[in-house]
Amino acid sequence: MNTETVKTALITGASSGIGRELAKLFAKDSYNLVLVSRGEDTLQQLADELKQKHNLDKALVIKKDLARENAAQELYNEVKQKGITVDVLVNDAGVGVHGIFATETDWEKESAMIHLNTISLTHLTKLFLKDMVARDEGKILNLASIVSVMPSPLMAVYAGTKAYVYNFTQSLVNELKDTNVTITALMPNATDTDFFRKAGAENARVTEQLDDPTMVARDGYKALMKGESKVIAGGLVNKSYEVLSHLLPEEALAAMMRKYMEPKDGSSPLMSKGTQKQLAWGLGLVVVGLVGYSILNTINNMSDYDKAKYRYKLNRASRGAKRSIHDAGENLSDTIASAKASVSSVLA
Numbered sequence: 001m002n003t004e005t006v007k008t009a010l011i012t013g014a015s016s017g018i019g020r021e022l023a024k025l026f027a028k029d030s031y032n033l034v035l036v037s038r039g040e041d042t043l044q045q046l047a048d049e050l051k052q053k054h055n056l057d058k059a060l061v062i063k064k065d066l067a068r069e070n071a072a073q074e075l076y077n078e079v080k081q082k083g084i085t086v087d088v089l090v091n092d093a094g095v096g097v098h099g100i101f102a103t104e105t106d107w108e109k110e111s112a113m114i115h116l117n118t119i120s121l122t123h124l125t126k127l128f129l130k131d132m133v134a135r136d137e138g139k140i141l142n143l144a145s146i147v148s149v150m151p152s153p154l155m156a157v158y159a160g161t162k163a164y165v166y167n168f169t170q171s172l173v174n175e176l177k178d179t180n181v182t183i184t185a186l187m188p189n190a191t192d193t194d195f196f197r198k199a200g201a202e203n204a205r206v207t208e209q210l211d212d213p214t215m216v217a218r219d220g221y222k223a224l225m226k227g228e229s230k231v232i233a234g235g236l237v238n239k240s241y242e243v244l245s246h247l248l249p250e251e252a253l254a255a256m257m258r259k260y261m262e263p264k265d266g267s268s269p270l271m272s273k274g275t276q277k278q279l280a281w282g283l284g285l286v287v288v289g290l291v292g293y294s295i296l297n298t299i300n301n302m303s304d305y306d307k308a309k310y311r312y313k314l315n316r317a318s319r320g321a322k323r324s325i326h327d328a329g330e331n332l333s334d335t336i337a338s339a340k341a342s343v344s345s346v347l348a
């Protein structure tokens with residue numbers, strides 16, 4: 001292997017969950033690794049395993065508590081002292097805190113979470129991004145969340161930190177647009193890691209429907225490599241939550257999310273994966289409707305000649321579309337009815 005051309009990925013939070021799965025993907029593509037978290041032994045085991053399996057030149061472990069003051073600067077200094085150039089930075093390390101903000105949650109935990117999820121992430125981005133921009137090369141992946149775009153009662157401060165990560169990342173996307181450096185926000189839905197147990201939310205209803213961390217990491221990795229500004233892991237079903245965040249008023253979103261965060265009561269999950277798929281289709285139709293409305297609006301403002309031209313084209317297209325719509329029609333009306341029922345039951 002030509003070590004001159006081998007790239008290095010630094011991954012915080014690589015000891016478990018999504019970060020661990022991301023580390024495996026980088027190793028598979030022959031990246032050298034710098035793995036960071038507090039769990040040195042777990043990281044070392046992973047580093048040894050990946051180094052051997054993928055014949056990596058370097059898989060370094062740095063033990064660091066990123067919830068501590070100045071931890072990001074210390075980490076950066078250690079990496080620089082070792083003469084390592086970081087080509088990809090993954091800001092994955094993060095925690096949640098579950099409970100009623102006013103009366104239940106602990107400020108010490110919340111302030112450590114704010115430091116880890118936002119301050120260290122921002123500081124690491126600042127330090128490594130400056131070098132990347134100077135080289136005009138590099139990539140950053142920031143772990144945001146689907147709750148970045150939704151209020152999340154019972155995880156209010158956590159949701160606030162993830163809204164910050166999302167907004168911060170999208171702002172930098174614009175600032176970096178004339179460079180070869182890219183930054184991507186990964187927005188997973190609830191994922192099957194240690195996250196909810198550590199957050200004190202292992203009994204929340206949301207844990208009844210969890211995504212696979214390997215799928216989440218794969219979607220994030222693909223988007224990062226393509227230089228996309230954001231990715232909602234898990235395809236159409238999870239994207240429908242983002243669409244909902246644009247369509248529903250904040251109060252309704254908060255009520256829906258609160259139900260997910262409340263303890264399980266033995267009844268069936270709020271929405272099965274099948275129902276979520278139907279909801280996604282229903283929302284897709286709403287979007288199609290909105291696009292159709294804006295097209296009609298544009299047509300209304302056209303000259304008579306242009307209107308006649310487009311009417312002819314539309315007639316031709318609609319003859320083809322009619323045949324397909326006829327086949328799909330019956331399924332779609334069932335889907336809409338069912339999606340409507342789902343949304344009503346969630347908001348009830």
Ligand SMILES: NC(=O)c1ccc[n+]([C@@H]2O[C@H](COP(=O)([O-])OP(=O)(O)OC[C@H]3O[C@@H](n4cnc5c(N)ncnc54)[C@H](OP(=O)(O)O)[C@@H]3O)[C@@H](O)[C@H]2O)c1
Binds near residue numbers: 194
């Ligand atoms: N799971 C979900 O439902 C979900 C959904 C959306 C977004 N996310 C985000 O995805 C990221 C990864 O979470 P996960 O689900 O993979 O959870 P996880 O399995 O609990 O992993 C969290 C990682 O962060 C590290 N970490 C925690 N506190 C740290 C500290 N003070 N200093 C350094 N590292 C620390 C942990 O390592 P050590 O304990 O060894 O330090 C661990 O490697 C987080 O940013 C989370 O907010 C998760």
